[in-house]
Amino acid sequence: MDIKDLDTQSFMPGLSVDNVIFGFHDNQLKVLLLACKDGKHWMLPGGYILKNESVDAAAERVLFDRTGLQKVYLQQFNVFGDPKRSSASLVKGLVKSMELDETLNHWFLQRFVTIGYYALVEYEKVKPKPDPLSLSCDWFEIDQIPRLIFDHATIIESALTAMRQHLNFQPIGLNLLPSSFPLKSLQSIYETILGKKLDRPNFNRKILSLGILDKKEKHFTGAAHKAPFLYSFRKKEYYKLLKDGIS
Amino acid sequence: MDIKDLDTQSFMPGLSVDNVIFGFHDNQLKVLLLACKDGKHWMLPGGYILKNESVDAAAERVLFDRTGLQKVYLQQFNVFGDPKRSSASLVKGLVKSMELDETLNHWFLQRFVTIGYYALVEYEKVKPKPDPLSLSCDWFEIDQIPRLIFDHATIIESALTAMRQHLNFQPIGLNLLPSSFPLKSLQSIYETILGKKLDRPNFNRKILSLGILDKKEKHFTGAAHKAPFLYSFRKKEYYKLLKDGIS
DNA sequence: TCAAAAGTGTTAGCCATACACCCATGC
DNA sequence: GCATGGGTGTATGGCTAACACTTTTGA
Incomplete structure (x- = not known):
């Protein structure tokens, strides 16, 4: 994602993908999160959909950008479409902390419907890379998730539930080990x-x-x-x- | 949906919902479809998402508009996000057959990501109502689906698969009978x-x-x-x- | 009395669960 | 030896699939 393109014709407006990326280490299930520049919140690795890109491809691109991995188990599980899922005041604070041109407020303040994916990746192979809008990119144990922006905690919960249901029908594991x-x-x-x-x-x-x-x-x-x-x-x-x- | 509002600020651009509405009659599972005005194609009942409306509410609204029913089993099951899922030439033909202002081409020709829902409804209670852009609204047996626009056949297939998986965990039936x-x-x-x-x-x-x-x-x-x-x-x-x- | 479909009973086999037990390893 | 966790064996109960059998109904 190139920041300068955000408010242009590059991406589909109002639509995003968010990835819940699971890894396994020290006999613990972990989730990859990004640190917001406000120093207070974390968030899921997410991104926007290029005008001529499939939604699945956008999710794969986001995953690749943060982990360097391709061709892993990546599964769409739910759409989060509440118009109030993001908070305008939080967004303004985040944009400010990112020291971006305030004209980009137009982009970030719009309502986003986000498509949730979960990914299963091999922990050791991941070299977490923060995106240009974040301070860092780190793993968190599933029961020690820090304060997240918007409805991202709900998205993680929902991903776990979906994975639990899939687990009964699909031999999940290869991608995590x-x-x-x-x-x-x-x-x-x-x-x-x-x-x-x-x-x-x-x-x-x-x-x-x-x-x-x-x-x-x-x-x-x-x-x-x-x-x-x-x-x-x-x-x-x-x-x-x-x-x-x-x- | 009011046609004149299409190309304005009323709806989220590039995003739609499509409902696969199942009913049960004569010991047969049926799907509710709309006849396109070109006389050649049918389509799923779908619609757009108001700027301040949740995606789920949009699906409920579409369902209500076509069937008059509320509070039925309505389940989001998949997002269809291929940029080539619609055909420009088919869209142009449809807009022409609908005798709409051609400025609306801007709206209809954009790329849409659609969120698929399936609904289970009581056949006898439904009074199918075509929308202003369609000729009629009718039930079809699940194995006698006519020619559909875009990827709507895929969406129905996908809905059936999702329902099959849910069936093992949820006592589906109340809403159909x-x-x-x-x-x-x-x-x-x-x-x-x-x-x-x-x-x-x-x-x-x-x-x-x-x-x-x-x-x-x-x-x-x-x-x-x-x-x-x-x-x-x-x-x-x-x-x-x-x-x-x-x- | 007969055909058709509803409904009941019975059996065999599979599979999940629970748990007792044995095995290798390093201190 | 002994504690620790890996690995094997086995009995039990419950569920399901398969199918024979009985019951009710209208012609």
Whole structure:
């Protein structure tokens, strides 16, 4: 996004995308957020839609700009279309803190309908890049989200709910994990998303019975217990199952 | 929608809603469509979003204008944001056939991102009303859809898929049926949406076990077989289950 | 008495759950 | 050895699919 183009013919007016980008690290589900220049608020990575760009492509572009990643699991989940979802006074403060030309108020103060996407990315591969309008770009644990602008807290909640529902039909995980990983990591992801503990023996059996994992070598962590086996996804079977859905 | 307001400050530019309105009649799932004035195409009931109106409210308004119904099951399911989803030549033909001021081409020829909703309505209660830009408003069986404009066929397909997924978690049916109905009607709805035959004994047991139906009197159709009992929804329990989801 | 469709009963098999138990590892 | 967490085995209950059977209705 080039700031000078904002108030011109480049973007569709009144429409935006916001991405809830999930990563997994330290057995914790995390969300990528941007720090507003007012020093008080954080926000979801979002952007506008080029006049000749598909909405999906806009979401992919925003994701790429913030993470450097392409071709990851990116799923549209809801539209947030309340005319009062943004606050004029907050917007004015933000524009001021960004030291932008005040003519851009016209752009930022308009009402936006935003299309929510959630993305699943491999935490280690992400090099978070703040956009020109933000101070920084950082990961936050899902239960330690800071103060967000507008309805962005609602959007994250809604993304989690949507993901929870998709989880029952789609083997989510490949995009959140490195190429090989212990089953416990996958289980932790499921536990975090579903918000409840799962029985390890039963989880292992169920996941393995899907036929989408390859057993690889043992992984010695140095801890005083049995070394877990690592697994990797069989991508072909994984995508086939993604398409059809589980159970 | 007032035509003369189209190209003014009344509506959000580039954004629309389209409703896939489902009804149930003659043991068939039907969709409400509008006839374009070119005499060749049909389209989904859709509309624009007032500058100070929520997107959900716009969808409800469109639904009310075409059916006279309010407070029915109306569910946002997908955004269609391909910049090439409409065809300029088709739009020009349609505007011409509508005998509108050609300055309105500016409005109709812009790129629209549309937000898809599906609605479940009680067929008998609907008095289809065409909008000022259409010739008529009629029901079509789901497997006999006529030629549609733009990507509207895709939108219907997508609505069916979404509904199929929701069906497993939500007791859909109340909004499609009159206040009392035989179990067979409900079963037919499920069969149509899921696209497969269901076993009657098992279906009856499952639905009745949810505790959302009240048994009422027998209904003599005049046919040479046992008269089926009618049932009605216990709304309170129904909505509780809707909220929590089935199984 | 018969055909058609409603409704009931019964069984087998699958799958989720729960939990007991064994195994490898480093201190 | 022992604590720790990985991994395996197994019994139980509930749900579902499949289908045989009974009941009611009008011709």
